[in-house]
Amino acid sequence: MRAMVIGCGRVGSVLANRMDEAGHQVIVLDRHQQAFRRLSEKFSGERIVGNGLVEEFLRPTLQEKTDILFVMTDKDNVNLMIAQRVKQSARVGKVIAVVHDSILAGLYKELGVETVCPTDLVITELQQVTGES
């Protein structure tokens, strides 16, 4: 599988490491070179320094068939804009955007943008811990 991860933060870096270990072809994009320090030493994928809002840096997914794209920078609106841009390309199989604002995550899901909301996940987890589901 060919995957691209935009945003090499705490979550993005672990996801990239795991997919790489599992033998997938992984491309990681982040605006800051330092972010790649979070990747494992064994990471064999491609690292690109750049801004996902700028078309040039989306080329790996726009021009070559990509099975899955994870858009997970720390800014909801950036993730939503990138996801909607990339979804217009027929070369990308699945696009998943991380959106922290629970209401926005729900709204864009209705619009056909696949979103994952960390806030909702934490709340669900906490409710389970306290036995209130």
Next chain:
Amino acid sequence: MYVIIAGAGKVGYHLAKLLMAGGHEVMLIEKDRSKVDLLAIDFHDAIMEGDASTMEVLKEAGTNRADVIVAATGNDEDNLVICQIAKLVFLRPRTIARVNNPRNEELFTGLGVDASVSGTKIINAIIQEQVKAGDMMIPLLTLREGDVEIVEVELSRSSHIVKKKIRDLSLPQGSIFIAVIRGGEVIIPSGETEFQPEDKVLALVKRSSEQALREIL
């Protein structure tokens, strides 16, 4: 009209002022608290602090009764989301986004933004118009939404048509000379009119023939 403007930067601020002077009701939404405090002296209740790309803030601003929403922040991604919420949740008829990167204009139009305005593109168009004037062809009047123009050209000594009579020239289709101004006098040209250096020539020209006319002159 009730207009909500997101972003109290230069664009949002001046637009709000203009609309208020025109008697419209305005709400300016700004993220930066210090900016809000500063502008509150001027805007009183017509400014509020908040992130306009969230449902709560747009609701509080009364988006459900707004006629127009203008997303004028400096971030294209915020402007897109603001317009999309206004359009899709509050079902507003008119959403306008400022586009900071002109390459995003096309993307926005496909994603539920009614109109996008790119400052960069507008300034470029004006500069190009000025550059055209710089090569001596000055647009005086535009007719039929830009299809036809009256242009003025001052002939230099090196112009191809100097010392030539109009009947000896082959003018491009869709263009005609309408007047020659020579030393303050207006000459209505005929086939016998011979051009001299420093003549100011007025021509009526179709936009499609403008380039061909420029080449002859």
